[in-house]
Amino acid sequence: MKTIKSIIGGAALLLAAGTAALAARTDLVVGVVLEPPHLDPTASAAAAIDEIVYANLFQGLTRVGRNGAVEPSLAESWDVSEDGKVYTFKLHTGVKFHDGTDFDAEDVKFTLDRARAEDSTNAQKQLFAAIDTVEAVDPQTVKVTLKTPQGAFLYNMGWGDAVIVAPESADGNKEKPIGTGPFKFDSWAKGSAVRLVRNPDYWGDPVALEKAEFRIVPDAAAAIPALLSGDVQAFPQMPVGDALSQIESDPRFVVKIGATEGETILAMNNGKEPFNNLKVRQAIAHALNRPEIIAGAGYSEAPEIGSHFSPANSAYVDLTGTYPYDPANAKELLAEAGYPDGFKATLKLPPPPYARQGGEVVASQLRQIGIDLQIIPVEWAQWLEQVFKNKDYDLSIVSHTEPNDINIYARDDYYFNYSNPAFKEVINTLDVTSDPERRADLYKTAQKIIAEDAVNGFLFQLPKIGVWDAKLQGLWENSPIQANDLTEVKWTD
Structure with a gap:
């Protein structure tokens, strides 16, 4: 009997040990839409870099x-x-x-x-x-x-x-990033995944995860089966397509719809004809039907914006009515600008679905007022080189996910090619102002100036649709900065 009890007791211990091992999972595969051009956050504007390395590396x-x-x-x-x-x-x-x-x-x-x-x-x-x-x-x-x-x-x-x-x-650091963070760079399989491992010599509180992989999953067609099969356990920003309700009803997953700093815009080259003409930019603003664009981009939860500012910010001003959807007025403005028959232009679209799918809708809407757009799909590295760096574009669609970045409109060499001394003065004053109420007033003034100047077509605030395994804790619901911070992420029972 003693032998039998010992055997049973040993089996119980083995079972308990096995259960503990399952509960202590320490690996994670995170799905991200865009592959970064490299891994040095101090040498590129690409949000895809920070989404992997910020706070982690x-x-x-x-x-x-x-x-x-x-x-x-x-x-x-x-x-x-x-x-x-x-x-x-x-x-x-x-x-x-x-x-x-x-x-x-x-x-x-x-x-x-x-x-x-x-x-x-x-x-x-x-x-x-x-x-x-x-x-x-x-x-x-x-x-x-x-x-x-x-x-x-x-x-x-x-x-x-x-x-x-x-x-x-x-x-x-572009190919082998070396930082001070709780994770260390392990490997990068180009076109597939970036892998991190826990830093055993980290100076602060150790992280729970031993391994983390950021896997490139560009669209809903690939993301949904990867999630359902368990190959990817978390999508901080999931390209969910039409499957959101299906995933929300599945108890294996948690869905968190949060806010980002991602102002999604129809960028215009203000330094190039005919976009250096205010009436042309106003016409384009009147031609944009935001709800249609939002639906076409696959983000029914996205709030409309009328300037380059997040609705989550306390200083936000709703300026969506500055140039309401009005195709007839848009045509009149084009005629006043000297383009009664419209004109042709190019629309360069980077890979994200909000750009590629939303761009099709924008092109259709502008065609209705006589602007014939040639859509040119570009990869992210091409977009950074051609549009952001060399300003070689007419129109483009992109989400600016940097925090509180309305000051980019005051930069002389920025890719919008916009210049307004009054706006610069507001930003200069903001830079040296610390009083919260005064700063909020200045932010509001800045929003109104660029909205009235129709610098870009202000479309919507990119929502953060986070989807992950229900046993995961510590992922961010909102994105106040472009980051997928894994420092507090752990698996639970």
Whole structure:
């Protein structure tokens, strides 16, 4: 009898151990729509880079958390001078880069000086324009002196473009990223997946996941079977197509519809005829039927926008009525602009479904007022090179997922080719204003100026349709910054 009890007891222990092993799953496959052009967030505007590396591989002095607030990261604390111009950051000790080199104040100085240098390739170089000097006071202290006070400076330091890199490895980060984060780069199978592994030497709280794979799943036709089969366990931003109700009714999954910073626009080249003509841009604005475009793009949950600003922001102004859908008025404006018979133009569309599918609807709507668009599909790398960098385009559709980025309309060399001194003055004032109420008023004024100028066709705010295994915890419901932060993700029973 004792032997039988021992056997039964041993089997129970084995069963318990097996159950514990199942409950302690530590791997995760995350589906993402776009493959990044490379993996260096300080050298490209592509959101697909930050969606993999932000907070996971790379870290900044500060970070933007899941609720949109600025939080400490590599800087454990900071002091600000009374005049708002000097920031003294106290850095965490014992931090190492993934290649084993030490992180210290010299790395911060290198990163910020590199980002603001004349030959900088940082896509958001403007974030660092207010910096006058960066001083490594001692290994754990950095003093940053600004030319003028900047209300958003700590927030700016939380962007992916401001992550800290080391001089020893910075040049190789595109293919072999080396940061200070809780995950390390493992491999990249081009066209398929980027794989990360847990960093055993991480300076902060260890992550629960041992392995994480970001798998490229470009559309609903591939995403839905991957989810249902369990090959992919989470889609932070799922191309769900018409299957949303089916997935919502399946108890194996959680569906979270949240907000993003993704202003989806019909971008216009304001520096090129005929789009340098306000009446032409107004005509295009009147020709856009937003509900049809939203339905065609496959995002029935998306809120309409009338300017480049998120409806989730407290300073948002509803300007969708500035140029209401009115094809007859659009035709009159085209005639007044000297185009009674319309004109031909090109529409370059990057890979996301909101662009490719929404672009078909936009082309159909503009055709009704006499604008004949040639649709040119381009890959993401081509879009970045042709449209964003070289401004070689007429029209395009893209979601701008950077946080609070209305200031891009004040940049002289930005791909919209838009210039308005009054708008620049508002943004310049905003940069040196810290009072929340005054900043909100300035944001509202800025929204109205670009809406009235019809700089772009403002379409909708990209919703975040997150779908993942019901046993997963810690994924973000909203996207206050372009990131798929896995630092708090774990499996439950």
